[in-house]
Amino acid sequence: MSNARAIIAKLRQRQTPNREELNWFAQGLADGTVTDAQSGAxxxxxxxxxxxxVGRVAxxxxxxxxxxxxxxDLPGPVLDKHSTGGVGDCVSLVLAPALAACGAYVPMISGRGLGHTGGTLDKLDAIPGVSTQLSERRLRDTIAKAGCAIVGASADIAPADKRLYAVRDVTATVESLDLITASILSKKLAAGLDGLVLDVKTGSGAFMKDMDEARGLAEALVKTANAAGCKTTALVTDMSQPLAPALGNALEVAEVMRVLTGRAAGPLVEIAAALGGVLLANGGLAKDVQAGADAIAAVIKDGRAAERFGAMVAAMGGPVQFVENWPRFLPEATVIREVSAQSTAFITAIDGEALGLAVVDLGGGRAVESDQINPAVGLSDVVRLGSKVAKGQPLAVIHAARPADADRAEAALRRAISTGPLAPATPDLIADRIG
Known part of the structure; x- marks a missing residue:
C-alpha cells in the first residue's frame, strides 16, 4: 500500500518511485488524500x-x-499544438482553424496569461460572447461544427496537475524540467490526441531564454510524449522579439483577423505553416512536412481557415458575422499614442519580456491570477528587429485606458527597444527541430 511519506522519502534518497506509487500520488493530489505539505515536499x-x-513518463x-x-470517433486525426509562451504569440488562433480546414480535428486545451506572456483564452475572451469554458457536450458539438475549439481545461481534466501547479507556484519549484513536462503533457494527452507539435520558444520574450535550456525542454517533452503513445515533434523557435507586431488581447485578435482575411502575413503565417506542416505529415494528411506547410499556407491565404475560425467563434457563443465585421466587435482603448524614434537608427535589440510586462502594467495581463484584464489595451505596430527607422517614425503605438498609463508604457517601451548605427544579425525564426 503506497503512502505519501514513503514516496517522498524515496525521492529524497534519490530513488525513483515506481509507476504504481506515482499513480497513487497523482490520485491523492486529485482527491485530496495528499496534503498541501506533502504536495510541496x-x-x-x-x-x-x-x-x-522513466519516472517522468510515469x-x-x-x-x-x-x-x-x-x-x-471522428473521420480524421485529432491533432494539437502547445507553445511554451512568448509575447505577441497568437499562433494558436491561426493554426487551429487552418488545421481544421485541412481535415484535422483540434480540441485545443489552452491557458491564461500569467507573468509577461499572454494567454490564448484571454485573447478569445476579447471577442464578445465567446465562452472558453465549455461542457464536454458543447466541446464535442463545436468540434463537429467547426473542426476546432480552443478551450480551458475542465475540472475533470488532469486534476492532479491543477493541484500540483498551484503548489509549485508558491514553493519555487516551477522551473523543474520533470514537473514542467508532466504539467504540459498531462493536459494535452488527456485530450485524446493522435498527434502533437510543440513550439518551444527561446529568446528575450520567452521563459527559456537560453537555447540549450530550450532544447533540453523540447527533448524532454518529445521523449515523454512519444513514450506515452502520442506522436510528437518539437520546433525550437525564436522569441527575441514579439512574433506578431501586436501585444494585448483584442489587438492580437485583430492581427489574427488581418492574417486570416489576407491583409497581413509574416512570421505568424510562417510559424503556423511550419508547425501545421509537421502535424499534417505526422497525422497522415500530407505526404511530407513541406506539403503540409504548403497546405496550411494555402487555407490561410484562400480564406478557408477564416471560415473555420468564424464557425468556432459562433459555436462558442460569439458573433455569427465576426469574420466579416470583426473591427466593430473588438474593444478599443480610450488613449492611443504613437511613440516615435528619437533618431535615425537600426533596431538592434528588443526586450520582449519588458514589453510583455508593460502590457501587464497597462492592464492587459495578470500580475497575480485574480487580476482582471482590460482586453483593449496593449501595443500595436511594434517595429521589427533589424529594421531601420528614421527620426520621427513610429516604434510602436500604445493603447491605454489613461494618459498616465500611456506615460509609463512609453518609458518602458523606450527602455525595451535598443537602437544603433549598424543592422544586427537576426536569428532564424525556426532554430531546431526535435523528433
Whole structure:
C-alpha cells in the first residue's frame, strides 16, 4: 500500500518511485488524500533530485489518468499544438482553424496569461460572447461544427496537475524540467490526441531564454510524449522579439483577423505553416512536412481557415458575422499614442519580456491570477528587429485606458527597444527541430 511519506522519502534518497506509487500520488493530489505539505515536499524533492526519463513518463501518465481522458470517433486525426509562451504569440488562433480546414480535428486545451506572456483564452475572451469554458457536450458539438475549439481545461481534466501547479507556484519549484513536462503533457494527452507539435520558444520574450535550456525542454517533452503513445515533434523557435507586431488581447485578435482575411502575413503565417506542416505529415494528411506547410499556407491565404475560425467563434457563443465585421466587435482603448524614434537608427535589440510586462502594467495581463484584464489595451505596430527607422517614425503605438498609463508604457517601451548605427544579425525564426 503506497503512502505519501514513503514516496517522498524515496525521492529524497534519490530513488525513483515506481509507476504504481506515482499513480497513487497523482490520485491523492486529485482527491485530496495528499496534503498541501506533502504536495510541496514532493515538488521540491522532484525539483532537487529529478525523476529520470522513466519516472517522468510515469508521472505524466499518472497525472493524465487522474481525471477524464477524452476519446474521439471522428473521420480524421485529432491533432494539437502547445507553445511554451512568448509575447505577441497568437499562433494558436491561426493554426487551429487552418488545421481544421485541412481535415484535422483540434480540441485545443489552452491557458491564461500569467507573468509577461499572454494567454490564448484571454485573447478569445476579447471577442464578445465567446465562452472558453465549455461542457464536454458543447466541446464535442463545436468540434463537429467547426473542426476546432480552443478551450480551458475542465475540472475533470488532469486534476492532479491543477493541484500540483498551484503548489509549485508558491514553493519555487516551477522551473523543474520533470514537473514542467508532466504539467504540459498531462493536459494535452488527456485530450485524446493522435498527434502533437510543440513550439518551444527561446529568446528575450520567452521563459527559456537560453537555447540549450530550450532544447533540453523540447527533448524532454518529445521523449515523454512519444513514450506515452502520442506522436510528437518539437520546433525550437525564436522569441527575441514579439512574433506578431501586436501585444494585448483584442489587438492580437485583430492581427489574427488581418492574417486570416489576407491583409497581413509574416512570421505568424510562417510559424503556423511550419508547425501545421509537421502535424499534417505526422497525422497522415500530407505526404511530407513541406506539403503540409504548403497546405496550411494555402487555407490561410484562400480564406478557408477564416471560415473555420468564424464557425468556432459562433459555436462558442460569439458573433455569427465576426469574420466579416470583426473591427466593430473588438474593444478599443480610450488613449492611443504613437511613440516615435528619437533618431535615425537600426533596431538592434528588443526586450520582449519588458514589453510583455508593460502590457501587464497597462492592464492587459495578470500580475497575480485574480487580476482582471482590460482586453483593449496593449501595443500595436511594434517595429521589427533589424529594421531601420528614421527620426520621427513610429516604434510602436500604445493603447491605454489613461494618459498616465500611456506615460509609463512609453518609458518602458523606450527602455525595451535598443537602437544603433549598424543592422544586427537576426536569428532564424525556426532554430531546431526535435523528433
Amino acid at each position: 514532493f515538488a521540491m524533492a522532484v525539483c532537487l533530485n529529478g525523476l529520470g526519463d 508521472l505524466t501518465m499518472a497525472m493524465r489518468d487522474s481525471g477524464r481522458v477524452l476519446e474521439w
